[in-house]
Amino acid sequence: MKSEFTRSPEKIIKTKEREIFVFDIEGKNIDYKVVNEFGDEWLKFYEHDDDLVKKGGEEYFDILNNQIVNSNTYALDIGCGTGRWTKYLAPKVGFIEAVDPSNAIFAADKLLENIKNVRLSKASIETLPFADETFDFVMSIGVLHHIPNTRQALIDCVKKVKRGGYFFIYLYYNLERRGPFYKALFKSSDWVRKIVSRLPGRIKHFVCDVLAIIFYMPFILVGRFFKFLGFKDLAKRIPLHGYQNRSFFMIRNDALDRFGTRLEQRFSKKQVVEMMEAAGLTDIVISPGIPFYHAVGKKK
Ligand SMILES: C[S@@+](CC[C@H](N)C(=O)[O-])C[C@H]1O[C@@H](n2cnc3c(N)ncnc32)[C@H](O)[C@@H]1O
The missing domain is CATH 1.20.1280 (Monooxygenase)
Structure with a gap:
């Protein structure tokens, strides 16, 4: 089910589990300090137990259904970190690509031990080695608020979704519902x-x-x-x-x-919807549940 890369990796690292494909991460819309710090963070905190992955996954993916994600789905996790949500989704999809520009990709390699329908690549949103309109389902969880231009990053992520496919996002909310x-x-x-x-x-x-x-x-x-x-x-x-x-x-x-993260941005519900629409998504659903805001939309 996996597609061909659109270009050759700079390096292929063989680990006990698999091959990790390393692409360049040069770009304008990336904060390298933030990326390096996440690499350190996730190498320290990669041992998520199954219960944590299950509970967290159920909270995030409360707005998904069998039409959005099923055994025929070719999925992409952008900014996968330790790969904890890749791990949650792997049994529910056909194949999943997990991508992160930081050394967290090596933490993901460990956490995703024994999971076969996953491929790991070190790349950033701007250097994703996949053709546009490749995926049935793309997700980016807790990533785009750590990027200088969130709006542009969202547009770039949605480009990888097939027409009629789905994009799932989690962005920090701006506390608009709080006292x-x-x-x-x-x-x-x-x-x-x-x-x-x-x-x-x-x-x-x-x-x-x-x-x-x-x-x-x-x-x-x-x-x-x-x-x-x-x-x-x-x-x-x-x-x-x-x-x-x-x-x-x-x-x-x-x-x-x-x-520990120097760059974070926060958004209102209206801004999340507006950015998703500008990226070409429709049928947008924002979950009423925590964490705020996680949302899914369909590519027109
Ligand atoms: C808060 S972590 C979230 C990790 C994972 N999605 C999760 O929820 O566990 C943010 C991740 O975004 C990645 N990231 C930062 N800038 C990125 C970029 N330009 N392209 C892709 N990923 C990026 C970081 O390396 C980091 O692993």
Whole structure:
């Protein structure tokens, strides 16, 4: 089912599991510092257990159905990181290409051990080695908000989708649904991010672990306590409620993701829809569930 590459890789790296195809990642719409930092992050946090992949996958892909993704689907995961969502989708599709410009691709190689219907390539959105209109389903989860020009990146990703195929995206939301307390909390945490994300590697990783304990855990523990007492609605109103059923490993990983990344952008629901339409998508569905916003659209 896999297509021919549109050009030859610069290098092919043979690992225990497979061959990894390495393409250049030169481009205008890429932040190399961000990419390198993600490489470090994912090499540290690649051991996602099956339960985490299952729970996270069910949350993200609540808006998919058998028409969008099935055993005949040729899929592409752009900015796959550790390949955790490739892993979730692999049993549900015919074949999936997983692509990332960072060294995270080697973490994906380990996480996707024994999964045969996957091919891994080191490439960026601008250097994807596939012809336009190749895929039935393309996804990019938590990637395009870390790219200088999100709108253009979205257009470039959608080019790879066949007419009548689907594009799935997760972009950070701009907190438009939140009250003033939450927004103020976010604003101050964003200042912390701007400082922490510029620290050297090891110190940054350590500081993010500390933040996971002193910033994330108090909210999460209060929320879990309310849940334990049966006050589920109240628990949902506590900041970071999405982490109340997550492992500490995932919380540390997300603390590094959140505070360790120097470039992030946030979007309103209206902006997400508008960018998806501008890329040529229709029948857009934005999930009402967390994480906000994840959406799917059909290519015209
Ligand atoms: C927050 S991680 C998300 C990884 C994965 N999709 C997930 O949800 O676990 C963002 C990923 O985007 C990748 N990335 C950054 N710039 C990119 C670009 N220009 N093209 C493709 N991927 C890029 C990074 O290397 C990183 O692995």
